[in-house]
Every structure is written in C-alpha cells, then in structure tokens.
Amino acid sequence: MSGDPRRILLVEDEAAIRDAEVAYLESAGFAVTPAEDGRKAVEAFGKGPFDVVVLDLMLPVLSGEEVCRRIRANSDVPIIMVTAKGEVEDRIIGLELGADDYLVKPFSMRELIARIKALLRRSRTEDEAQRETATYGDLVIDLAGHKVFVRDEEVELTPSEFKLLTTLARYPGRVYSRMELVEKVLGYDFEGYERTIDSHVKNLRAKIGDDPHNPTWIYTVHGVGYRFEIPKATQSTDGD
Ligand code: CA
Numbered sequence: 001m002s003g004d005p006r007r008i009l010l011v012e013d014e015a016a017i018r019d020a021e022v023a024y025l026e027s028a029g030f031a032v033t034p035a036e037d038g039r040k041a042v043e044a045f046g047k048g049p050f051d052v053v054v055l056d057l058m059l060p061v062l063s064g065e066e067v068c069r070r071i072r073a074n075s076d077v078p079i080i081m082v083t084a085k086g087e088v089e090d091r092i093i094g095l096e097l098g099a100d101d102y103l104v105k106p107f108s109m110r111e112l113i114a115r116i117k118a119l120l121r122r123s124r125t126e127d128e129a130q131r132e133t134a135t136y137g138d139l140v141i142d143l144a145g146h147k148v149f150v151r152d153e154e155v156e157l158t159p160s161e162f163k164l165l166t167t168l169a170r171y172p173g174r175v176y177s178r179m180e181l182v183e184k185v186l187g188y189d190f191e192g193y194e195r196t197i198d199s200h201v202k203n204l205r206a207k208i209g210d211d212p213h214n215p216t217w218i219y220t221v222h223g224v225g226y227r228f229e230i231p232k233a234t235q236s237t238d239g240d
Contacts, residue, residue, distance in 0.1 A: 005031040006051040006120060011041040011067065012082070013059050021054070024109040030116070038062025042070050049077075051123070052116050055099070056082045065097060072098040076171070078119035082107075100174045122171055134169065137231035139208060139217055141166060150208050160185055161204045164197070168218060168228035177225040201226060 008030050012018040018034050025032045033050070035041040038059045045053070045067075053071060057064035068079060081099040100122070101115055134141045140149040146162060148155045157165065163185045168176060176184075178194035185200070186193060201218065204210075210217050219227050 005029055007031045007033070007049065008116065009033050009035065009041065009044055009048070009050045009053045009055075011035045011038070011053070011055045011059065011064070013037055013056060021109070021112065025113070025116075028113055038064065038067045041067045045071055045075075051077070052119055053077055053079045054082065054112070054116070055079055058084065068097040068099055078123055078171075080115055080119065098177075098180060100171065122173060136169060136172075136217060136228075141169060148208065155207050157204065157207060160200055161207065164200050164204055165208075165228075168226060172228050172230045175221045175224055175227045179225075181225060197225075 006029075008025055010018065010021055010025065010032050012021060012034070013036050015036070018036065022032045022034050033044050035044045039061045041053075041055070041059070042062065055064050055067055059067070062070075064081065068081065071077065071079065078101075079099045081102040082105060083102055084105050100119055103112065103115060132142065132144045134143065138151045142148070143166065148157055148162065148165065164181065167181065167184045178197045181197045182193045186196065202212075205212055205215075205218055208217070212218075212220060215229075216231050217228055219229060221227055
C-alpha cells in the first residue's frame with residue numbers, strides 16, 4: 001500500500017487528549033483532521049472522504065451518538081466509538097447506531113493504532129469483496145454471478161437472503177442491528193419488519209449449514225442483531 005496516507009477524522013473535545021492523539025497518529029503516518037465538537041465533526045466529515053472516524057461519545061454541541069447517526073445516514077466509513085469507563089450501555093448504543101468498534105477511556109496510543117489498523121484491514125477485505133469472488137473458509141460468494149457455494153456445492157438463495165449474506169460479509173466483525181439490516185436488505189424501515197430479518201437469517205443459516213449455537217459465519221449479538229466472521233483457520237491465508 002503506497003500513495004496517499006490514510007485519512008482519519010478524530011473527534012475529541014478535550015484539547016490535551018486530542019493534541020496527543022493527533023501527534024501520535026501523524027507520527028504513525030496518518031493524515032489527521034481533528035474536530036472539537038459534534039457539529040464541527042459533521043462539517044469536517046462532509047469535506048472528506050475519510051478512511052476511519054474516531055468518535056468520542058460525550059461531546060459538546062452535538063453528541064457522539066448524533067454524529068454517528070448522521071454519518072451513518074449516508075456512509076459506511078469505519079467508526080470507532082470512544083466511551084468513558086463503565087458506560088456499558090453506551091457501547092451497545094454505539095454498536096446499534098452502526099459504530100464498528102469501541103474503545104474505553106483511558107486507552108493507550110498503541111491500542112488506538114491497533115484498532116484503526118484492524119478496521120482498515122476490514123475495509124480492504126470489503127474492497128476485495130466488491131470484485132468478483134469472496135472466500136470465507138468453505139463459503140464462497142460469487143458476487144458477479146449472484147451465486148453462493150458451500151464446500152463447492154451451490155446453495156440456492158432468494159434475492160433477500162443473498163443480499164443479507166453479502167451485507168453481513170462485507171464487513172466481517174461489524175455488528176449490524178436488525179433495523180439496519182431491514183433497511184439495507186429489504187429497503188424499508190417499519191419496526192415490525194425486524195422479525196422478518198430473524199426469519200431470513202434462520203433460513204440463510206439452514207441453507208448454508210451454519211449452526212446458530214456454534215456458528216462458523218453468522219453470529220447472533222444478543223439484544224442487538226447479527227455479525228459475520230471469517231472462520232479463524234482461514235483468516236491468515238490471504239497474505240495480509
Ligand atoms: Ca468527551
């Protein structure tokens with residue numbers, strides 16, 4: 001990976017923390033745009049693009065939640081939510097709003113860099129998946145041909161099941177709420193349809209042979225939704 005540095009939008013209202021993070025990330029080779037409150041964060045995001053957003057939850061003017069919601073309204077950019085210690089509820093809120101990961105304060109700079117790099121690797125997996133074929137262990141998705149294979153056997157999926165699978169697999173490790181999946185897969189947003197997603201997931205699991213109690217690919221995130229994982233044994237074979 002040569003060329004332009006990866007761009008980070010760093011949203012943090014505490015000047016001392018923000019300055020330290022900017023200095024550290026820049027020394028690690030990232031291009032950093034700092035924002036000190038929620039409104040400035042939304043404005044800065046509009047002037048992007050960014051490769052990753054690091055977003056403090058407790059912010060003046062607009063909350064981190066609201067910033068996350070606004071970014072997610074039209075972007076799939078990876079978002080790391082930063083929460084204060086002990087705010088477990090906030091972590092759930094962040095994931096429900098579509099954050100990809102979270103960090104609990106205080107965290108080390110090394111930890112921050114590690115999380116950013118992990119998300120950049122994930123979105124590279126996504127870029128690769130945009131091409132033709134994506135392989136996740138025994139599961140192969142032929143995106144151009146709209147076909148799915150498990151252990152070399154073709155599996156017949158409905159268009160909704162195919163969309164559901166490719167949506168989840170696009171960002172391995174990212175938690176999708178039922179509501180998000182309704183919007184992305186079915187294209188409408190009535191609350192009653194969240195159960196429809198559960199039945200699509202159930203059918204999809206049955207067809208690809210994924211055991212919900214011991215999943216290979218599709219994991220239930222209780223009280224939130226679902227996420228897709230690349231099977232562990234195959235994670236390191238892509239030469240990354
Ligand atoms: Ca704060």
